[in-house]
Amino acid sequence: MDWTALTLSLQLAGLTVLILLPLSVMLARWIAWSGGRAVAAIEALVMLPLVLPPTVLGYYLLVGLSPGNAIGAFFATLAGGPLVFSFAGLVLASLIVNLPFAVQPMARAFEAIPQSVREAAWVSGLSRWQTFWRIEAPLAWPGVLSAAALVFAHTLGEFGVILMVGGSIPGETRTLAISIYDKVQAFQNEAAGLMAGVLLAVSFAAIAVMHVAGRQRRQRMAPVAEF
Amino acid sequence: MARQRALTGDRSPAPQTTSPPRLTRAAGAGAGPGTGASPLVACASSLIFVMPAITAAFRAAGGPPLRISYGSSGNLARQMLQGAPFDLFLSADAVTLKPVLARPDLAKATSSYATGRLALVASRRSALWPASSTPRAPLADLRTALAASRIQRFAIAHPDHAPYGRAAREALTRAGLWEAIKPRLVYGESVAQAGQFIMTGAAQAGLLANALARHPRLARRLQARALPAAWHQPLDHVMVLREGSPPSAERLFHFIGRPQAQGLLRAAGFGPPAAP
Numbered sequence: 001m002d003w004t005a006l007t008l009s010l011q012l013a014g015l016t017v018l019i020l021l022p023l024s025v026m027l028a029r030w031i032a033w034s035g036g037r038a039v040a041a042i043e044a045l046v047m048l049p050l051v052l053p054p055t056v057l058g059y060y061l062l063v064g065l066s067p068g069n070a071i072g073a074f075f076a077t078l079a080g081g082p083l084v085f086s087f088a089g090l091v092l093a094s095l096i097v098n099l100p101f102a103v104q105p106m107a108r109a110f111e112a113i114p115q116s117v118r119e120a121a122w123v124s125g126l127s128r129w130q131t132f133w134r135i136e137a138p139l140a141w142p143g144v145l146s147a148a149a150l151v152f153a154h155t156l157g158e159f160g161v162i163l164m165v166g167g168s169i170p171g172e173t174r175t176l177a178i179s180i181y182d183k184v185q186a187f188q189n190e191a192a193g194l195m196a197g198v199l200l201a202v203s204f205a206a207i208a209v210m211h212v213a214g215r216q217r218r219q220r221m222a223p224v225a226e227f
Numbered sequence: 228m229a230r231q232r233a234l235t236g237d238r239s240p241a242p243q244t245t246s247p248p249r250l251t252r253a254a255g256a257g258a259g260p261g262t263g264a265s266p267l268v269a270c271a272s273s274l275i276f277v278m279p280a281i282t283a284a285f286r287a288a289g290g291p292p293l294r295i296s297y298g299s300s301g302n303l304a305r306q307m308l309q310g311a312p313f314d315l316f317l318s319a320d321a322v323t324l325k326p327v328l329a330r331p332d333l334a335k336a337t338s339s340y341a342t343g344r345l346a347l348v349a350s351r352r353s354a355l356w357p358a359s360s361t362p363r364a365p366l367a368d369l370r371t372a373l374a375a376s377r378i379q380r381f382a383i384a385h386p387d388h389a390p391y392g393r394a395a396r397e398a399l400t401r402a403g404l405w406e407a408i409k410p411r412l413v414y415g416e417s418v419a420q421a422g423q424f425i426m427t428g429a430a431q432a433g434l435l436a437n438a439l440a441r442h443p444r445l446a447r448r449l450q451a452r453a454l455p456a457a458w459h460q461p462l463d464h465v466m467v468l469r470e471g472s473p474p475s476a477e478r479l480f481h482f483i484g485r486p487q488a489q490g491l492l493r494a495a496g497f498g499p500p501a502a503p
Contacts, residue, residue, distance in 0.1 A: 066309050082310040167306045169267060170294040182297065185419040186275045187426060187444050 001194050004171050005179035012087070012175060013155035016094040017148050020102045024147065028106035029136075033115075043107075050100040054160025061093050061165045085167045090175070093161050101150045105210075109143020109217060110136065117224055139224060142217035146210045153206030156199060265292045266476035267312060269303040271319035271464070272419035273343055273391060273436035276444070277495035281488050288482065291475045299417040300324075301388025307333065307469075314469050314476035317483070319343055319418075319436075320390035321463045328467060335470040340483050342498035343462030345394050346440040346451040348425055349432035356450055365454050366402040369432070373407050381411045382425050382433030384418035390462055391418035395434035397459035425449060438496035456498070463501040 031043050049057060066072045067082040075092075076082045083089035113136060121131040137144075159177045166173030168182055176195055183192040270278055275297055282293050296303070296311075300318040304327050307313050317340065318324045328334045347365055349355040354377050355368050372378050383399075384392030392414065399405045413430050415421030422439050424430040426448065440451035468480045482488055484500075493499070 062309065068309075084309055085306060085311040167311050168296045168298065169311070170296065172267075172294075174296075185272065185417060185423055186297065187419070187423065 001191065001198075002174075002176070002179040002183070005174050005176045005195070006198065008087075008171065008174065009156050009176040012090055012094055013152045015091055016098055016155045017151050019091070020095055020098055020151055021144065021148060024099070024102035024106055025144065028103050029110050031103065031107045032110035032113075043103075046103050047100045049097050054097075054158075055164065057093075057097065058161045058164030061089075061096075061161065065089055065092070065165065084165055085169060085173060087172050090162060090166050090173055093165050094155050094158060097158060097161055098151045098154055101154050102147045105146040105150065106140065106143050109140040109146075112217075112221055113139050114224060139220055142213040142220065145213040145216075149206040149209040149213070153203050156202055264473070264475070265294050266314040266473055266479060267294045267296065268476075268479065269296050269298070269307065269311070269313040269316040271300045271303070271317055271390070272297045272417035273319050273438050273464075274317060275419050275439065276442040277438060277491055277497070280491045280495075281483065284487055284491065285479055285482050288487075290478060290482065293479070297417070297419070299384060299389035299392075301385075301390070302417070305388070314472035315466060315480055316469070317464065317466045318390070319462055319464055320393075320460075321465045322393075322460070323388075323390055324465050324467055332470055334467050335472065336468045336477075336480065337465060338480070338484055339463055339465050339500035340489075341464040341492045341500055342456070343391065343394075343464055344437035344456055344496070344498060345391065345398055345434050345454040345459065345462075346437040347432065347454060348422070348435045348440045348445070348449050348451045350425075350428070350448060351450045353432060353450070355432055365452050366398075366404060370402070370404060370407075372432075373404065373411070378411060378431045380413050380424070380430035381408055382413050382415060382421040382430035382435075384421045384435075385414040385416060389415070389417055391434070391436050392421070394459035394462055398434065398454055401458050436496075441496040461501060464497065 027042075027046065031039055031046075062084060063069075064071050065075060065083040067076045067084075072083065079086070079088040081088075083092060117135060117139075118131055121135045122128075126134065156175075157177055158175070159181070162173065162175055162178055163181070166175070166178065168174045168178050174182070176199060180192045180195045180199070183189070183195070278295055282295070286292065296313070298306075300320060300323040303311075303313070303316060304318065304323050307316055307327055308330070316324075316327065320343075321339075324337070328337060347355070347369065354375075355372050369378075383395040384390075386392040386396040396405065399408055413421075413424055415424060418436045419439060421430075421433050422435050422445060425433045425435070426445060434454070435445075435451070437451070437453050439445060440449065445451075466480065466483065468477055489499075
């Protein structure tokens, strides 16, 4: 069992959820409640990492984030070192890869809140901020939980992009999924099997959370549906 | 004994002063978690079995723990050129290292530390191994097996970026088998993965690093026969010490050239370093 890799994977997944969730809530609300071509285009862009082969994304990140070019150099100054083959680079890659997994369930959750409910809240004298915390957030909460579980599990399982932009540096970019690959190459199938079991269990748990969250959402939305 | 050469001495200092300042962070002082003070060592995957012993000997001699990243030498060289913070890179040949050595801001010193051999590897029960005790040319039985379609998949490392894959292609071409075997080839990302293909039975035979084939983990199930070194360009295992690497990396660089580490390499199936 590669504990360093497990810790690294958990850190990466945790950080991705922490950073991505607030951003995605804003993006999901905007997508859910605005119309027009711009929204459709942005939503398509958000969905892109879902269908792009990880190698395509990995290639662009590798070329784009290399300290040799302007974008890479800018990020390098920001992060205090080159982003390729670093933990910070993995976080950035992970944020991009997981965008659809975060935004999609939340956008559906916010969409399900009828406009009339929010209008009722405004008429009752609630500010937009209060409406968000007291009305929208409790109703959309299961969608947010689903997104968090999905992003967390998906980050733990991310492989292709990390293989390309991360290399396999112990304690820096060797995540659990990469470590499994390394162990198999090093003829250590027992260690690989153990770690594969851990990822299997985590993935199963994430799906279970999503199912529970889905049921919760239907229950919470039931009274609202009468509006 | 390994030949060691400082790269900074035979270059004019001009390129270093005119090149833009690189944004490399000191090894071990990174923002990532768990980096500690241990040097990061990139290793050709033919070293997978010998590195634990070398690491243990280095630590017994008072060295710090090492962080090791394995891969095909071509992949590791590319990663190093693209900014991977390897302090020391143990490559499986010299050709692959050329672009790294051409960068005075990357390469501080270089040295040959071993030579590699190819070995034909197949299951102990494979028809590749003749029943008769008279030894034939190493690839003669492979030719027979191919003609009889007894080999469906033959594993080698990827010739484009793995030195042992390139050597395998050269040896097979030299034996006049390349065209015949091409449709049956499966390429490992590294020579270790090619070995994994044979171990799992996904491939019936293959050409691997002798140092991998001889290790008990493989030798338990697989039989190997080393190929003549003259059948391919030499696999001159060369290491490069990174400019700006911590003293512990330089210490390891010298340690690998000393008799103790050299003995471990030789015991693992590597040949002595190439003469200067």
